[in-house]
Amino acid sequence: MKRAKRKFRRKISQFKKLKIGTRAVNLAMFIIGWVIVIALAWLYVVGFRTETIISDNAMSPTYEEEAVIRINRVIYKFSSPRRFDTVALQIGETSSNVYYVRRIVGLPGETVRIENGTIYIDDVELDYPYNEETIENAGAANRDILLDDNEYFVLCDNYNVRMDDSRSANIGVISSSQIIGRVN
Structure with missing residues (x-):
């Protein structure tokens, strides 16, 4: 019984780690997505458009x-x-x-x-x-x-x-x- 409880606790802790890891991955993907959007907007404004008089x-x-x-x-x-x-x-x-x-x-x-x-x-x-x-x-x-x-x-x-x-x-x-x- 103790063995089963330990195994269950291990699974729960692994699941908790997985959830924390998923949040971190989601946050990282969110930040990377915004960095890409900002970089593309900057590239469009600076690289593809020119202002002149x-x-x-x-x-x-x-x-x-x-x-x-x-x-x-x-x-x-x-x-x-x-x-x-x-x-x-x-x-x-x-x-x-x-x-x-x-x-x-x-x-x-x-x-x-x-x-x-x-x-x-x-x-x-x-x-x-x-x-x-x-x-x-x-x-x-x-x-x-x-x-x-x-x-x-x-x-x-x-x-x-x-x-x-x-x-x-x-x-x-x-x-x-x-x-x-x-x-x-």
Whole structure:
């Protein structure tokens, strides 16, 4: 009988230890879960998003000069840019933290032309809701521009004041590798 009691007590103490161990494991898993959530949130904010300041009036009135913008650097790893997305671009030999902010107008495989102040995509007039004015200078887009598989045609929203976009021979069409991310 004493032996059975000792055995029973041993089982009870093992069970109690197991319960204490389970609570400790649950608490540890809870803490580890929160640490992972906080680390992922920090990585998203610091690593995948970039803040920068608009240094010109090229995107006025959408983004005024000296406005702080956020660039989502991850979005285009999972999806392709769409028409009218505002994107941050790296053009030419600029330093790594200098970006151009422009709006995507033409998509890969399309033909873009600006004629009589109007944008045409595949010979269809484009309704450009970000600037009601007609385009005064078509630049290189005064003739058909056929975009390759990874090329985009971008414009400034303030296109009659600035022309450092795809109409310019110095900039031209933009390859997908030049797109840093989408401006939010």
